[in-house]
Amino acid sequence: MADQKKMVEAITSMDEDFAKWYTDIVKKADLADYSSVRGCMIVRPYGCAIWENIQHILDTRFKELGHENVQMPMFIPESLLQKEKDHVEGFAPEVAWVTHGGEEKLTERLCVRPTSETLFCEHYAKIINSYRDLPKLYNQWCSVVRWEKTTRPFLRTCEFWWQEGHTMHETQQEAMEETERMLGVYAEFCENSLAIPVTKGRKTKKERFAGAEATYTIEAMMHDGKALQSGTSHYFGDGFSRAFGITFQGRDNKPQYPHQTSWGMSTRIIGAIIMTHGDNDGLVLPPAIAPVQVVVLPIAQHKEGVLEAARAVTERLRGVCRVKIDDSDNSAGWKFAEYEMKGVPLRLEMGPRDIAAGQCVVVRRDNREKTVVALDELEQRIPELLRAVHDGLYSKALANREARTWTAKTFDELKELAMEKTGFIKSMWCGGEACELRVKEEAGLTSRCMPFEQEHIGDTCPICGKPAVTSIIWGKAY
Amino acid sequence: MADQKKMVEAITSMDEDFAKWYTDIVKKADLADYSSVRGCMIVRPYGCAIWENIQHILDTRFKELGHENVQMPMFIPESLLQKEKDHVEGFAPEVAWVTHGGEEKLTERLCVRPTSETLFCEHYAKIINSYRDLPKLYNQWCSVVRWEKTTRPFLRTCEFWWQEGHTMHETQQEAMEETERMLGVYAEFCENSLAIPVTKGRKTKKERFAGAEATYTIEAMMHDGKALQSGTSHYFGDGFSRAFGITFQGRDNKPQYPHQTSWGMSTRIIGAIIMTHGDNDGLVLPPAIAPVQVVVLPIAQHKEGVLEAARAVTERLRGVCRVKIDDSDNSAGWKFAEYEMKGVPLRLEMGPRDIAAGQCVVVRRDNREKTVVALDELEQRIPELLRAVHDGLYSKALANREARTWTAKTFDELKELAMEKTGFIKSMWCGGEACELRVKEEAGLTSRCMPFEQEHIGDTCPICGKPAVTSIIWGKAY
Numbered sequence: 004m005a006d007q008k009k010m011v012e013a014i015t016s017m018d019e020d021f022a023k024w025y026t027d028i029v030k031k032a033d034l035a036d037y038s039s040v041r042g043c044m045i046v047r048p049y050g051c052a053i054w055e056n057i058q059h060i061l062d063t064r065f066k067e068l069g070h071e072n073v074q075m076p077m078f079i080p081e082s083l084l085q086k087e088k089d090h091v092e093g094f095a096p097e098v099a100w101v102t103h104g105g106e107e108k109l110t111e112r113l114c115v116r117p118t119s120e121t122l123f124c125e126h127y128a129k130i131i132n133s134y135r136d137l138p139k140l141y142n143q144w145c146s147v148v149r150w151e152k153t154t155r156p157f158l159r160t161c162e163f164w165w166q167e168g169h170t171m172h173e174t175q176q177e178a179m180e181e182t183e184r185m186l187g188v189y190a191e192f193c194e195n196s197l198a199i200p201v202t203k204g205r206k207t208k209k210e211r212f213a214g215a216e217a218t219y220t221i222e223a224m225m226h227d228g229k230a231l232q233s234g235t236s237h238y239f240g241d242g243f244s245r246a247f248g249i250t251f252q253g254r255d256n257k258p259q260y261p262h263q264t265s266w267g268m269s270t271r272i273i274g275a276i277i278m279t280h281g282d283n284d285g286l287v288l289p290p291a292i293a294p295v296q297v298v299v300l301p302i303a304q305h306k307e308g309v310l311e312a313a314r315a316v317t318e319r320l321r322g323v324c325r326v327k328i329d330d331s332d333n334s335a336g337w338k339f340a341e342y343e344m345k346g347v348p349l350r351l352e353m354g355p356r357d358i359a360a361g362q363c364v365v366v367r368r369d370n371r372e373k374t375v376v377a378l379d380e381l382e383q384r385i386p387e388l389l390r391a392v393h394d395g396l397y398s399k400a401l402a403n404r405e406a407r408t409w410t411a412k413t414f415d416e417l418k419e420l421a422m423e424k425t426g427f428i429k430s431m432w433c434g435g436e437a438c439e440l441r442v443k444e445e446a447g448l449t450s451r452c453m454p455f456e457q458e459h460i461g462d463t464c465p466i467c468g469k470p471a472v473t474s475i476i477w478g479k480a481y
Numbered sequence: 482m483a484d485q486k487k488m489v490e491a492i493t494s495m496d497e498d499f500a501k502w503y504t505d506i507v508k509k510a511d512l513a514d515y516s517s518v519r520g521c522m523i524v525r526p527y528g529c530a531i532w533e534n535i536q537h538i539l540d541t542r543f544k545e546l547g548h549e550n551v552q553m554p555m556f557i558p559e560s561l562l563q564k565e566k567d568h569v570e571g572f573a574p575e576v577a578w579v580t581h582g583g584e585e586k587l588t589e590r591l592c593v594r595p596t597s598e599t600l601f602c603e604h605y606a607k608i609i610n611s612y613r614d615l616p617k618l619y620n621q622w623c624s625v626v627r628w629e630k631t632t633r634p635f636l637r638t639c640e641f642w643w644q645e646g647h648t649m650h651e652t653q654q655e656a657m658e659e660t661e662r663m664l665g666v667y668a669e670f671c672e673n674s675l676a677i678p679v680t681k682g683r684k685t686k687k688e689r690f691a692g693a694e695a696t697y698t699i700e701a702m703m704h705d706g707k708a709l710q711s712g713t714s715h716y717f718g719d720g721f722s723r724a725f726g727i728t729f730q731g732r733d734n735k736p737q738y739p740h741q742t743s744w745g746m747s748t749r750i751i752g753a754i755i756m757t758h759g760d761n762d763g764l765v766l767p768p769a770i771a772p773v774q775v776v777v778l779p780i781a782q783h784k785e786g787v788l789e790a791a792r793a794v795t796e797r798l799r800g801v802c803r804v805k806i807d808d809s810d811n812s813a814g815w816k817f818a819e820y821e822m823k824g825v826p827l828r829l830e831m832g833p834r835d836i837a838a839g840q841c842v843v844v845r846r847d848n849r850e851k852t853v854v855a856l857d858e859l860e861q862r863i864p865e866l867l868r869a870v871h872d873g874l875y876s877k878a879l880a881n882r883e884a885r886t887w888t889a890k891t892f893d894e895l896k897e898l899a900m901e902k903t904g905f906i907k908s909m910w911c912g913g914e915a916c917e918l919r920v921k922e923e924a925g926l927t928s929r930c931m932p933f934e935q936e937h938i939g940d941t942c943p944i945c946g947k948p949a950v951t952s953i954i955w956g957k958a959y
Contacts, residue, residue: 036604036607036608038553038554038600038603038604039558039561039603040554040556040557040558040591043554043555043556044554045551045552045553045554045600045604046551046552047551048549048550048551048619051549051550051551051552052549052550054552055550071526071529071530072526072529072530072533073523073524073525073526073529074523074524074529074532074624074642075516075523076516076518076521076522076523076640077521077555077593077624077626077640078518078521078577078640079518080517080518083517095583096583096584097583098582098583099556099579099581099582099591100579100580100581100582101577101578101579101580101593102578102579102580102581103577103578103580104576104577104578104628104639105573105574105575105576105628106574113518113577115555115579115593122516122523125516125517126514126516126523129514130514141526145624146552146555146623148555150582150583161582162554162555162556164552
């Protein structure tokens, strides 16, 4: 009788109210909940299981590339945060300050880490002495805090979970290679594991990370045409090394400053999954990170042999995918709606007639396509169908991005597109911050990135008419 | 030429200065380092890898038992912390307070979680409505902060990493069963994975967790005879449920309060590993959690065929254990000392003569026993030898505990033992707090636990002479 009274309520349609559609999914798919702490979310078991799958794939990849995990303190003394000028200017206005320990007032305030460059640098100053100690390839999984004014679950919360890689290298070239390599890891992860096509590029000076010499980004496009910065990788040069006095004895026996990178991906990416693949029936999960990849639903399960057959199939599938059987007393209609809401990639239905015919019906979450599969071919067909879901999701997302990407040759064209459409608008750019600010003020768009794959759209900057130095993508962003 | 100048320095002998021996291992085995944040440590890659192995084993076990992971905020509003009276009294004096977000003063102070009962309860009040929603079996991996005055890496730090399970149950009995079940999981983990024998028991009222009705503990004994509380499991009754207004509609359609547990194990356990198994050459790791279980050392590696053979063996062993080859230019002597310091359970040496004879030499870290192993039997023999190391460590630790456990029938005997020995002293007890306080004041011992395996040492409490209600273990504790 369990759960008989449960109902899967419909969610707001995304065409009606995209923002409400988003938060409806977050709540009704049991991904996250609000807490009484302003701007902080509770990541619920289903959301946590998705994040753990993301962590597992990324962590394995980081380790394959030689990175090691560490745990730094969650606090940064105020004087330490202030050591690098640009960095403190960027972060000080949005940190949480600890002023008391127990009953005592602290002699120096501590901030809760908004990011950990300063802590890593202090440690590196102690443990790096020789070129033999390089590279240092460290990563940390943790949560960080930024005192945001307006928040939305996953997309922008005062506390969020992420990994932050912090590496030190002997030469500038090695550090720049690392910066690009890790951006590549993020891009590959988004495309191959999350079925999210991304554009790799460099941020403008204005959009760079505080203290970085170069920030690389992967930009994804959501259903509604808005951009979501999905992962970033920064090259710092030796600025922090100088500020923190990190030196090593080089191969020439002379003291040198090491070159630094950092790179991060956060729980924000779960927001990207929702807004790239979700539909009006709920979440749609890419198979690689779905906590349940296949849900087995026995149909007319009170009939003889159905439950046994469904359970046997579930057991067989444990070796090839993450599978779950729902043999509860809830109605088939309830179960269909529930697992659609949860975005389970494949639903496997088995009723008495299917079993008699030695088959079952597999329904794809992404396009509702039904496939009749012979029971003795399941181990082979399920992985194929999971790949098909992945490919289907990727193609659909790519098609959306292509349909929402435009090119502007003049500033008027750019402003007109910005008024009428939401998506990526490509143009040339002179590289000047004044033009970037005009686009922001007059078209309401920010620069997303200067893509690695450059296009020749023209010779001049459409805003000021001066010679162009790069092609650039403009958009509205989350 | 890498690392030629490196030296493995000797550490302080444990007989000379046990505390210094401990911190020497922490630093020289690269487990942790100090940071500029008072009382907070940096967990270095080797320490982190040990913690990840611990996490993996425990997390898998928790999930097998139906627990789900969540992530709660790291902050607790002051008013929320105050909802349960005993709890706030226990924790308020030792929390870190956030008073400012960016430039703004907060209207209500937030503490950095010292433990998360209050956050879980607030969430449970929202999501528990019916007996059908129970049990709720949640766990969280995170770091917590307690403003300790004196700190030592792993043993007591202001910030430490742990898991905290928080569960809600329909009946008192189910909750009490969960409390014992999870203590059993910890005990089994310590004995089967860490080779640390533990004593299961109940804490006295004085030593209970703030707000709990019962606290169960596993107590381990360190080399020096001191006790280390290695994991605890608490039964809360419905005290928090009442304070937080958590009710569910029972099977009888009436509102009821659910019964609660929490349980935790922390990075402290790494301190227990060091102090249970370590020796004067460094760390000794139980195989189940050793980041490297077997280190392959090619001897005279410049000679023809040695490196190739050692690398081939390493590749073969990847399927059966965590293996690493050290083919650096460091001397064999340096490598021996380095991997002894790091506590790698097995060292596999292969020189030209071994290879010619189709064999290698495997040396156990725990007792230096050398075994000649035929190369074609490695896949079978290495797992056997790893089990032998585990068993050897367990037996040695158990022997130490047995040699340092005494029984006191009179208070004089108890005080005399306390003066002369460090270890577990067993006696009967009346259950009165006055007697517990006298043992503390006059013998300098705290109660470790009332063991589940009760012993009949006498009929009366040796302190006051009143009828005894339980046997109890006294000791000095970390």
